[in-house]
Amino acid sequence: MLVDTTSILQDAQKNRYAVAAFSVYSLETAQAAINVANREKNPVILAVGERYFSSVDVEGFASFIQTVAQKTTAPIALHLDHAYQKQSILRAIRSGFTSVMYDGSSFSFEENVRLTKDMAEIAHLAGVSIEAEIGSLAKGAFSDEEEGNGILTDPRLAEEFVNETNVDFLAAAIGTVHGMYVTKPKIDLKRLEQIRERVHVPLVLHGGSDTPDEILKQVIERGICKINVNTEISMEAVSFLTRQLNDKPGLHLSVIMEEMQEVIENSMTRFVRLFSNI
């Protein structure tokens, strides 16, 4: 069933686990995420990034996800990931997304507060919850995300940001990157503890891919309730496709897509189990 993102995250915060937010941009990725939620009896967040709006009909995609989600017993949320345009927030709200993310992290603190506060007012008027980001992730390898400046979140500013903007959950930069790491991951757990002491809304970790399991467990213990994952799943699907196309040229696309969906489901299942089973 489709549920409010906040209710999923509040339960995760209370019971100290994290919910996976999987990037979805095609029928296979969306169907895979919903199948995994159902099979694992676990909540899952389907995250549609603004950058996919150029290839996906948002209204049509949202109604597909809503229809399939209504048939499941597991809680499913539909989230707008990394939106930079007010127009995208409005489109997502009108299409029945259960939460939106406004990303003003490339602006100065003051400008980020001003713009995010505006977007939060719009979202809240529509009864939709909102995530925002302070600090910004650097970009690693193979990600399709925007390049960030890699500035880690200042715990004092994080507190001020949440108080000023009234956002429902906060993405904090603690050293993960979007995509695969090109150098050894350096995750600032101390900083996360300091943010947690000051910020009481659910905390979000972007850049879940390629982060060692042990570190993911430690961030969940320290209060991360939502972990976004995209690149690692894409890489597993793409290397499967490459092998298939090399080994069995002439396969029908419908067969390859079905098999690829299974690979995506296996990858998502691993994350769901890891995040819920600490």
Ligand code: 13P
């Ligand atoms: P990865 O691609 O590193 O998993 O990050 C995904 C993400 O944070 C989407 O918002």
